Amino acid sequence: MRTVMEQVRMVARTDTPVLLLGETGTGKELLARAIHEFSDRSAAILVKVNCAALPAELIESELFGHEKGAFTGATQQRKGRFELADGGSLFLDELGELSLSAQAKLLRVLQEQEFERVGGSETIRVDVRVIAATNRNLAEEVSLGRFRSDLYYRLNVFPIEVPALRQRVADIPLLARFFLDKYAKKFGKRFDDIDPAGLDYLRQYLWPGNVRELQNVIERAVILSQGSLLDIAPLQPARAHPEAATGKLRTLEAVEREHITRTLEATNWQISGVKGAAAILGMNPNTLRSRMLKLGISRTG
Numbered sequence: 001m002r003t004v005m006e007q008v009r010m011v012a013r014t015d016t017p018v019l020l021l022g023e024t025g026t027g028k029e030l031l032a033r034a035i036h037e038f039s040d041r042s043a044a045i046l047v048k049v050n051c052a053a054l055p056a057e058l059i060e061s062e063l064f065g066h067e068k069g070a071f072t073g074a075t076q077q078r079k080g081r082f083e084l085a086d087g088g089s090l091f092l093d094e095l096g097e098l099s100l101s102a103q104a105k106l107l108r109v110l111q112e113q114e115f116e117r118v119g120g121s122e123t124i125r126v127d128v129r130v131i132a133a134t135n136r137n138l139a140e141e142v143s144l145g146r147f148r149s150d151l152y153y154r155l156n157v158f159p160i161e162v163p164a165l166r167q168r169v170a171d172i173p174l175l176a177r178f179f180l181d182k183y184a185k186k187f188g189k190r191f192d193d194i195d196p197a198g199l200d201y202l203r204q205y206l207w208p209g210n211v212r213e214l215q216n217v218i219e220r221a222v223i224l225s226q227g228s229l230l231d232i233a234p235l236q237p238a239r240a241h242p243e244a245a246t247g248k249l250r251t252l253e254a255v256e257r258e259h260i261t262r263t264l265e266a267t268n269w270q271i272s273g274v275k276g277a278a279a280i281l282g283m284n285p286n287t288l289r290s291r292m293l294k295l296g297i298s299r300t301g
């Protein structure tokens with residue numbers, strides 16, 4: 001993470017587009033904000049767009065705006081996020097979800113700093129620094145024809161790989177204590193430290209939901225703990241290494257049931273949405289729901 005922070009500081013002072021790569025919950029958005037804050041644009045606005053949150057038909061109008069009458073329902077002219085971010089930075093989260101046609105327009109803005117609103121003919125010029133993030137493997141998306149290679153190369157000038165939490169175990173106690181202070185203050189409680197056995201659980205767990213999941217675990221522990229040390233319930237490293245724990249090989253169905261349950265727990269049982277279990281598992285939310293039914297997975301067990 002020290003290398004990542006050095007990269008963030010170095011690139012922040014430039015206008016180069018930045019591509020943040022990493023699993024869900026690793027802190028990409030936090031780093032995008034840091035890049036904006038450390039840049040000369042910090043006095044201006046940072047605008048965020050979640051490319052996965054809107055259907056393909058609407059994302060172009062969201063990014064570039066539209067003219068009155070451009071499509072059914074476009075009753076007024078509307079400025080897009082690029083215009084709103086003029087002079088500042090634009091954070092494109094979940095970039096890998098952008099439609100091919102929006103990708104073409106984005107490439108043009110990156111190269112020429114200009115675009116037209118949907119349904120408009122006036123060319124609009126903007127001065128925007130783009131910071132993009134994705135948890136997809138974009139090189140693979142390019143080879144599958146789902147992501148434009150020219151846009152990929154344009155954005156890949158300064159890629160920053162944000163490591164998964166299991167790849168930086170030394171950060172776990174630091175982050176855990178940071179969240180302990182945060183939630184102890186929030187809930188008006190006091191703890192001297194984290195119970196040593198609990199710290200071991202935290203270190204051994206594989207953290208599919210990364211820092212977000214660690215934050216949730218600590219919040220829950222702060223609410224539940226009574227003594228002067230923060231108790232962490234066992235995080236079932238057995239779940240992370242089921243074969244190692246039981247010594248037995250198991251059926252694919254059992255492994256699938258366990259993996260889906262663990263991911264649902266990591267997302268507080270949120271199924272859909274960009275931060276939901278379906279997105280992490282790379283499945284459609286409806287497919288996940290039917291798998292859960294079939295495998296007998298429910299929140300109450």
Ligand SMILES: Nc1ncnc2c1ncn2[C@@H]1O[C@H](COP(=O)(O)OP(=O)(O)OP(=O)(O)O)[C@@H](O)[C@H]1O
Nearest residue numbers: 023024025026027028029030031135211212215275
């Ligand atoms: N180094 C850190 N210190 C403190 N909090 C952190 C850190 N990294 C991540 N977090 C917290 O973890 C949560 C997830 O971080 P963030 O939203 O930046 O991740 P992300 O990689 O953008 O996730 P996603 O890909 O799912 O959008 C946030 O609440 C964030 O504040």
